[in-house]
Amino acid sequence: MEPFTTHTGTAIPLRRSNVDTDQIIPAHWLKKVTKTGFEDGLFEAWRKDPEFVFNEPARQGASVLVAGPDFGTGSSREHAVWALQNYGFKAVISSRFADIFRGNSLKGGLLTVVLPQETVDALWALTEADPAVEVTVDLVERQVRAGDVVADFEIDDYTRWRLLEGLDDIGLTLRHEEDVTAFEAGRPSWLPRTQSV
Amino acid sequence: MGRTLAEKVWDAHVVRRAEGEPDLLYIDLHLLHEVTSPQAFDGLRQAGRPVRRTDLTIATEDHNTPTLDIDKPIADPVSRVQLETLRRNAAEFGVRIHSLGDVEQGVVHVVGPQLGLTQPGMTVVCGDSHTSTHGAFGALAFGIGTSQVEHVLATQTLPLAPFKTMAITVNGELPAAVTAKDLILAVIAKIGTGGGQGYVIEYRGEAIRNLSMEGRMTVCNMSIEAGARAGMIAPDDTTFAYLKGRDHAPQGADWDAAVEYWSSLKTDEDAAFDHEVVIEAAELTPFVTWGTNPGQGAPLSAKVPDPASFADPSERNAAEKALEYMGLTAGQPLRDIKVDTVFIGSCTNGRMEDLRAVADILRGRKVADGVRMLVVPGSVRVSIEAVSEGLDKVFTDAGAEWRYAGCSMCLGMNPDQLAPGERSASTSNRNFEGRQGKGGRTHLVSPQVAAATAVLGHLAAPADLDAAVPAGV
Numbered sequence: 001m002e003p004f005t006t007h008t009g010t011a012i013p014l015r016r017s018n019v020d021t022d023q024i025i026p027a028h029w030l031k032k033v034t035k036t037g038f039e040d041g042l043f044e045a046w047r048k049d050p051e052f053v054f055n056e057p058a059r060q061g062a063s064v065l066v067a068g069p070d071f072g073t074g075s076s077r078e079h080a081v082w083a084l085q086n087y088g089f090k091a092v093i094s095s096r097f098a099d100i101f102r103g104n105s106l107k108g109g110l111l112t113v114v115l116p117q118e119t120v121d122a123l124w125a126l127t128e129a130d131p132a133v134e135v136t137v138d139l140v141e142r143q144v145r146a147g148d149v150v151a152d153f154e155i156d157d158y159t160r161w162r163l164l165e166g167l168d169d170i171g172l173t174l175r176h177e178e179d180v181t182a183f184e185a186g187r188p189s190w191l192p193r194t195q196s197v
Numbered sequence: 198m199g200r201t202l203a204e205k206v207w208d209a210h211v212v213r214r215a216e217g218e219p220d221l222l223y224i225d226l227h228l229l230h231e232v233t234s235p236q237a238f239d240g241l242r243q244a245g246r247p248v249r250r251t252d253l254t255i256a257t258e259d260h261n262t263p264t265l266d267i268d269k270p271i272a273d274p275v276s277r278v279q280l281e282t283l284r285r286n287a288a289e290f291g292v293r294i295h296s297l298g299d300v301e302q303g304v305v306h307v308v309g310p311q312l313g314l315t316q317p318g319m320t321v322v323c324g325d326s327h328t329s330t331h332g333a334f335g336a337l338a339f340g341i342g343t344s345q346v347e348h349v350l351a352t353q354t355l356p357l358a359p360f361k362t363m364a365i366t367v368n369g370e371l372p373a374a375v376t377a378k379d380l381i382l383a384v385i386a387k388i389g390t391g392g393g394q395g396y397v398i399e400y401r402g403e404a405i406r407n408l409s410m411e412g413r414m415t416v417c418n419m420s421i422e423a424g425a426r427a428g429m430i431a432p433d434d435t436t437f438a439y440l441k442g443r444d445h446a447p448q449g450a451d452w453d454a455a456v457e458y459w460s461s462l463k464t465d466e467d468a469a470f471d472h473e474v475v476i477e478a479a480e481l482t483p484f485v486t487w488g489t490n491p492g493q494g495a496p497l498s499a500k501v502p503d504p505a506s507f508a509d510p511s512e513r514n515a516a517e518k519a520l521e522y523m524g525l526t527a528g529q530p531l532r533d534i535k536v537d538t539v540f541i542g543s544c545t546n547g548r549m550e551d552l553r554a555v556a557d558i559l560r561g562r563k564v565a566d567g568v569r570m571l572v573v574p575g576s577v578r579v580s581i582e583a584v585s586e587g588l589d590k591v592f593t594d595a596g597a598e599w600r601y602a603g604c605s606m607c608l609g610m611n612p613d614q615l616a617p618g619e620r621s622a623s624t625s626n627r628n629f630e631g632r633q634g635k636g637g638r639t640h641l642v643s644p645q646v647a648a649a650t651a652v653l654g655h656l657a658a659p660a661d662l663d664a665a666v667p668a669g670v
């Protein structure tokens with residue numbers, strides 16, 4: 001997992017509430033056998049509409065999603081996070097996220113930032129007026145900055161530390177690799193092995 | 198204070214314990230199949246990580262494999278891609294794999310024990326909920342998600358929150374006509390599909406001790422249908438006798454050392470469980486499900502229950518919905534329910550003992566007109582042994598189809614499926630809506646009930662058979 005300290009990029013305002021994981025990545029994409037290649041499935045149904053904000057030429061290359069309340073409800077599929085990341089998003093801002101989605105995103109290194117709806121409204125107004133405006137999501141200072149909007153956000157210390165260090169659960173466990181190796185040295189020799197290596 | 202079996206196995210695998218963090222547990226055996234492993238390997242690849250212990254990892258193909266024409270290319274592109282992906286990943290990361298056509302191929306939970314890879318006191322995981330099967334050996338065995346599969350591949354450990362312990366004691370001897378499957382179906386009906394939530398269940402008591410390893414696997418397999426994290430049975434002479442001489446069982450002095458350790462794996466007299474359930478074996482009878490979850494079951498001699506008889510409103514509602522989906526009416530005797538298909542197989546009841554029980558009933562009899570019967574061995578080894586005993590002939594002579602090994606109609610990911618509205622008596626473990634095919638209706642039963650049902654065309658026990666058509670006529 002790449003460390004997340006601070007990220008600056010253009011944004012896509014998504015004025016919809018209750019965006020469920022089926023909208024984020026439809027079920028038929030779940031047959032894929034990789035964690036990559038989901039970018040074309042992201043909001044697949046909505047993107048068929050030429051007017052959809054994702055299809056505006058000025059929005060290409062955006063990396064911050066400013067979403068409506070209750071983003072990521074529905075099925076627990078980890079594919080929703082992968083799809084957003086594959087598309088290029090580093091952070092999603094909303095006034096409220098579904099629990100499982102938020103858990104999956106923070107595990108996978110996609111920073112989900114909770115801000116009051118007034119701030120989200122302000123970010124919407126700002127980025128709708130000017131697609132080129134840059135949004136900074138600063139995890140070090142726990143702050144979002146864009147134009148004249150400056151908003152502090154909360155995130156627990158442990159998760160913040162994990163993201164700053166770029167440690168996924170596996171990375172965290174590997175920090176204790178010496179303990180694992182020591183444990184392995186003490187395992188009885190008669191325990192089964194599937195093959196000799 | 199003393200410790201339970203589950204706590205002993207847990208404690209023996211703690212790599213690291215720190216205040217405010219989950220325990221880091223070492224994993225002795227990691228089983229893989231094609232459905233839940235691809236993204237885990239993909240994650241390793243992206244992070245540039247190897248598989249830490251390829252020698253504690255093994256893969257088989259089971260969910261998507263066809264049970265007919267296995268030498269032909271797999272028709273369904275999704276199934277084919279999943280299988281090919283597993284093969285590629287196994288080759289790239291150095292993981293042992295048993296592919297379709299290999300003599301050790303089969304349902305992952307049949308293959309592990311049969312190779313002697315599943316042993317008492319081990320931690321066993323697989324990206325599959327029925328990993329609980331391996332608890333029959335006194336192993337702590339549980340299903341995990343794809344992120345955890347990746348975690349185990351990379352580190353051979355898992356950070357895990359503690360569980361609660363439950364004892365289910367089955368006193369006395371099972372009546373002759375009652376099997377391990379009837380016992381576990383009755384347990385689930387008693388405690389409910391959420392009754393085991395958060396618990397590791399230890400099955401104990403005389404009736405459990407008297408079960409064969411196959412029977413114990415059937416019981417532990419379905420622990421997950423009661424919502425439990427895992428099911429376990431303390432190892433004893435039955436366990437040791439099953440393991441002795443198997444491919445990966447210890448030998449010579451190692452065997453003696455292992456048996457000495459395994460013998461210590463029982464719950465201490467003064468250990469306390471968080472919850473206890475007691476069942477009298479003598480009260481059990483052949484048991485079948487009437488609804489759409491494994492807890493909706495009743496003795497075969499009973500009637501389809503009236504939803505109004507459930508005091509709990511959500512249970513009443515669930516029963517109403519289930520009867521509608523199953524096309525049943527309250528008060529109808531369960532024995533009157535006619536089936537279109539009988540499925541013998543799965544990691545619940547796809548082993549030799551199960552096939553022998555079915556053959557004993559079918560020998561000299563015929564599958565009823567209009568009933569399709571599929572016999573799918575749990576593994577190629579089971580298949581070979583069954584053929585060597587001539588069981589395949591018994592099945593085909595009776596009019597059943599003898600198929601190649603795999604999960605098959607247990608979940609219908611391959612072409613073996615129920616058509617909409619079709620009804621089956623199935624030895625598998627889940628009767629969820631659409632589990633065996635869209636719109637399909639499933640009654641979970643023991644192999645013995647399945648066989649009698651095939652002959653009579655309606656839900657029946659072997660005893661009904663003697664009354665109806667004498668064997669050999």
Ligand code: SF4
Pocket residue numbers: 259260304305306325327543544545603604607608625626
């Ligand atoms: S036989 Fe059924 S329950 Fe067992 S592993 Fe296969 S699909 Fe799962």
